[in-house]
Amino acid sequence: MSDTPLDSFSQLQLAEPLSRAVADMGYTAMTPIQAQAIPVVLQGRDVMGAAQTGTGKTAAFSLPLLQRMLKHENASTSPARHPVRALVLLPTRELADQVAQAVKSYAKHTNLRSAVVFGGMDMKPQTLELKKGVEILVATPGRLLDHIEAKNAVLNQVEYVVLDEADRMLDIGFLPDLQRILSYLPKQRTTLLFSATFSPEIKRLASSYLQDPVTIEVARSNATASTVEQHFYSVNADDKRRALHQVLKSRGMKQAFVFVNSKLGCARLARSLEKEGLKTTALHGDKSQDERLKALESFKKGEVDLLVCTDVAARGLDIKDVPAVFNFDVPFNAEDYVHRIGRTGRAGASGLAVSFVAGSDARLVADIEKLIKTKIELEAMEFEEDIPKIREQGRINDGRRAWGGDDPRDVLDTPRPAPRPQRHSAPRDPFFDQPYQAPAATEAPTWEASAKHATVRGISANIKPKRKVAALFKAVAPAVTA
């Protein structure tokens, strides 16, 4: 190989059917991960590849694999005319679907066949395709094991394995299935791991699955794209929905991902945002696969503006031109923050990532700060509808609690009165079923009340417009962790 780095696909001298496919897609220049990974994979080496979200990892492994499969005919004397030679594993069904489509388009001028199998869909059509024979199989782990055990998929000829979102595939929830799948594969093979995030522990674990790997790290692993503008607003849990409305309006944003930590919370939020007049759909793992694919499709087509979702949508989904990502809840894992906000600002586009931070999220925000090695400034959210009121009363403090935390009684462990039993059948969840209504001016909390709240936890009642996470954490942590 020459010492000058390659930067265009034409320099790779890919087989004609592949360079034609690349040209069809309008690609000319390679991204850094592609420029570095493709030549290494072409040499047949194992790879652990880390690159920021949205920088073309799929092409970085698909193209050289296809190239090698074209150049090196399967020499085995297997009775199967089309044994599975390459296996690509992914942690979610939607992602498997997406990667399968990409592989298909790169392979469209070749004779290589590909198929995708994932759960939630009828086994039969997948079985038929597998029986016809495919060289490239894209799959999620559970359904693949079903097919292996039903002898629909025979993997003893596999030459290449790709674990996309590798750190997720190696985490505790997936590892048992993954190990079982790998036990069906030949020991002698090429293994490729790709992700935007690799923790040191995962790197160590990963290396036990690789033979003499080449580590490729484009930018720092765990880095967020520099084109994404990130904000963290300290918002009372009850104010998150109107904060969402306000940011969308003030930034003139139309489409956005809205991430929520639980499936139930996801369904509820989607429902109330819909009632509040936003075109919304929900994507989470309690929906049928049919509904999941439909939700994603309608978001892609722009039929809905908001995709309210759980972390099922955090990784890999490549939807063009989504301008914003909201973390309605701060994610439990800092890695997921990197992946979530990676849904915007893809392929060099600009993007906005807004996270709503409640008081009990201080630790999570500190974790994110550490992972992305970036100082996070917590910002106060000023609501437009409150500004006249604030002026009129001649105060800057609008009476909201100094940190957007849970009820202070929770923190202080004060017993609360039991909720009144409902006499009549009430809506299942009054809070989420009601559209947000601005409180009447007379109901505005007094300054005294706010000062009392604030002194209770030792934070100045005068909210500074920007506060550091560290300060917040220091103030809140003892009470929360106690």
Next chain:
DNA sequence: AAAAAAC
């Protein structure tokens, strides 16, 4: 604290 992945 949850989600994801098989029926």
